[in-house]
Amino acid sequence: MANLPEWRLKQQIVEVGRKMYERGLVAASDGNISIRARGQRLWITPTGICLGEIQTRHLVCVDRAGRTIGPGTPSSEMALHASVYSHRPDVVAVVHAHPPIASAFTYAGRADLLARQVLPEVVLTFGSIPTTDYATPASPEGPLVIQDLIRDNDALMLDRHGSLTVGADVLDAYYKLEKLEHAATVILAAERLGGARALSDDELARLGQ
Numbered sequence: 663m664a665n666l667p668e669w670r671l672k673q674q675i676v677e678v679g680r681k682m683y684e685r686g687l688v689a690a691s692d693g694n695i696s697i698r699a700r701g702q703r704l705w706i707t708p709t710g711i712c713l714g715e716i717q718t719r720h721l722v723c724v725d726r727a728g729r730t731i732g733p734g735t736p737s738s739e740m741a742l743h744a745s746v747y748s749h750r751p752d753v754v755a756v757v758h759a760h761p762p763i764a765s766a767f768t769y770a771g772r773a774d775l776l777a778r779q780v781l782p783e784v785v786l787t788f789g790s791i792p793t794t795d796y797a798t799p800a801s802p803e804g805p806l807v808i809q810d811l812i813r814d815n816d817a818l819m820l821d822r823h824g825s826l827t828v829g830a831d832v833l834d835a836y837y838k839l840e841k842l843e844h845a846a847t848v849i850l851a852a853e854r855l856g857g858a859r860a861l862s863d864d865e866l867a868r869l870g871q
């Protein structure tokens with residue numbers, strides 16, 4: 663992935679943006695995607711354009727000091743993305759979305775249900791899905807509330823403001839988002855059926871946790 667040419671990496675952002683919009687993981691011009699390119703530059707989606715309609719020419723390049731290079735205005739969550747990269751040298755892509763079911767748990771004050779270790783495949787991929795403290799969207803609080811949890815987690819919920827997933831490339835970060843929303847959907851259904859059962863210590867141990 664790291665060896666792919668930059669034009670192909672930008673094309674992958676466009677492809678992932680379309681998937682996110684078509685699957686209802688963002689609405690209107692919500693959500694944003696970035697990748698870390700050579701020289702610590704970032705390519706990030708712009709503000710004010712629907713992720714379902716973004717083209718590579720809309721992507722905005724930002725240098726390591728946070729200055730925009732070339733045309734376009736970066737997403738208002740640029741500082742959130744930059745903060746992830748500063749805490750996670752291993753991360754190459756960041757996806758922020760508004761997945762409706764997973765977000766609903768945080769709006770209802772039931773993020774504890776997402777954090778419980780219920781689905782074996784989620785435990786193997788993420789460990790668990792923790793939720794940060796609340797921060798006003800696009801404010802300087804955003805980078806602060808994620809800094810502890812992002813060090814050890816590839817998938818977070820932002821309290822009453824969607825999700826943050828990271829990965830070794832943009833598809834990896836996107837698939838973690840898809841998995842997070844799927845897990846939330848299953849947990850919600852299980853709660854309606856009488857309650858989701860958390861994996862026992864013995865079951866977790868057998869998963870290598």
Ligand SMILES: [Zn+2]
Nearest residue numbers: 693799823824
């Ligand atoms: Zn948002």
